[in-house]
Amino acid sequence: MADEHEHEHNFEQADSGASKTFPMQCSALRKGGHVVIKGRPCKIIDMSTSKTGKHGHAKVNLVAIDIFTNKKYEDLSPSTHNMDVPHVKREEFPLVYVDGEFNKNEPAENAPFLSLMLPSGETKDDIQLPANELGEKLYEEYDE
Numbered sequence: 681m682a683d684e685h686e687h688e689h690n691f692e693q694a695d696s697g698a699s700k701t702f703p704m705q706c707s708a709l710r711k712g713g714h715v716v717i718k719g720r721p722c723k724i725i726d727m728s729t730s731k732t733g734k735h736g737h738a739k740v741n742l743v744a745i746d747i748f749t750n751k752k753y754e755d756l757s758p759s760t761h762n763m764d765v766p767h768v769k770r771e772e773f774p775l776v777y778v779d780g781e782f783n784k785n786e787p788a789e790n791a792p793f794l795s796l797m798l799p800s801g802e803t804k805d806d807i808q809l810p811a812n813e814l815g816e817k818l819y820e821e822y823d824e
Contacts, residue, residue, distance in 0.1 A: 701764035706740040706757050714768050717753040720746045721766040729759060737761075773797055773804065775822060782809060782819035791815060 713724050722744030730739045737758035744753050773796035780792030788811035796804045809815045
């Protein structure tokens with residue numbers, strides 16, 4: 681007789697199964713496109729292809745900027761190899777108000793929260809103003 685635990689399933693940890701990246705051949709990547717370098721999603725700012733060597737493949741030299749941290753990354757890969765490309769969806773939301781005062785000398789956890797308008801007309805109130813130069817610039821433009 682079959683083990684009675686054989687058909688028990690736990691779906692609490694299940695996800696949609698959708699991948700955060702998809703493979704693309706290096707030679708098909710383009711400047712302005714996106715790629716994953718060292719595990720980070722990056723936007724390609726420069727790329728060059730070397731000629732095929734005597735015994736090898738043409739190489740693609742990529743220079744890219746992390747889309748979240750603006751850190752610069754470089755990678756060198758054979759043009760026939762695949763690289764991961766992140767699914768990037770950019771959305772813009774109008775700023776309704778900033779809940780509090782921005783002070784660059786305060787700890788990041790004390791930064792004010794933003795109220796953003798969603799396409800449905802509802803507001804999203806769980807985004808904190810970045811505690812850096814970007815946050816300071818956003819707050820100054822909002823305050824004017």
